[in-house]
Amino acid sequence: MRVIGLAGWSGSGKTTLLTSLIPLLVRRGLTVSTIKHAHHAFDVDRPGKDSFVHREAGASEVLVSSASRWALMHEHRGAPEPALPELLGKLSACDLVLVEGFKREPIPKLEIWRAAVGKPPLHPDDPNIVLVASDDPCPAARVPVLPLGDLPRIADALLDAARPMSDMIAEWNAAG
Template sequence: MTVPLLAITAWSGTGKTTLLQQVIPELNALGVRCGLIKHTHHEMEVDTPGKDSYLLRKAGADQVIVASDRRWALMCETPQQPLSLAELAARMDSSVLDLVLVEGFKGEPVPKIVLWRRGVKGGVEDLLDEHVIAVASDEPLQTGLPALDMRQPAQVAAFIARWRAAYR
């Protein structure tokens, strides 16, 4: 079975990362093993300049695995074109995950929880599409979708766990 994707989408500065930092431990406590894919618009460097792995990747290695007895990381160059969300998710080890949370990727056709906070960029209606399964906010909203309190990570995690259980 494919591991379901669930995106947490919002305008920049709304608190996606902060909420995920609180929700992931709650999901773990509920027995839900999570992976995460985070979208960034910035040039990113996950390796440390000057380290051997960085130098070898910069020398032209298209893929580099850095491994220790506690973790490993695969870094891949994608000079031709960026990978799609589906291609990224396919690279995760679905044998050890129950769910892949996705931060960002507003335009992707995957189930989403929209975060919205008054005073951040645009309106909530600009974030809603047919893939949104709930809206988490710091104030009551009338969207016709399940409403979550983004200040209550346990509530958000419980909703996600129920959604995940029904997904099967």
């Protein structure tokens, strides 16, 4: 599995770009998984559902399964949020993992930057940003800048820049 992240300020279009790239990559024959960091409390479950009642009763994990999909919900119950390496280890084997969020993790990243958001580019201060996609001229770019609308070119660049998960986990473990 290879891994690359998408970084950018809120409102820059990370999710829009990611959801446009996934079908293109899948059409190329790749299996793609994603990890999305939620900055706010979120819940995939709803009050009144049996799985919600199981969790509220104290179950640490609840696995819900149907003919279409399965989902595992794990309650932290006071434990710290898992780090990205642990989350990557929970995924089934695939060709490419696209990570949205986790902007402070030392993984290669594509920055989505738009002047209209009113925030400065991230790449000058983040050595892990290896590419920028923008619909604006990107001031003082130290990395390649790709047109935001050129999905095939962005997909090619992402695939070139993605790193094997095993290499990154070895580096994380060596760093302590």
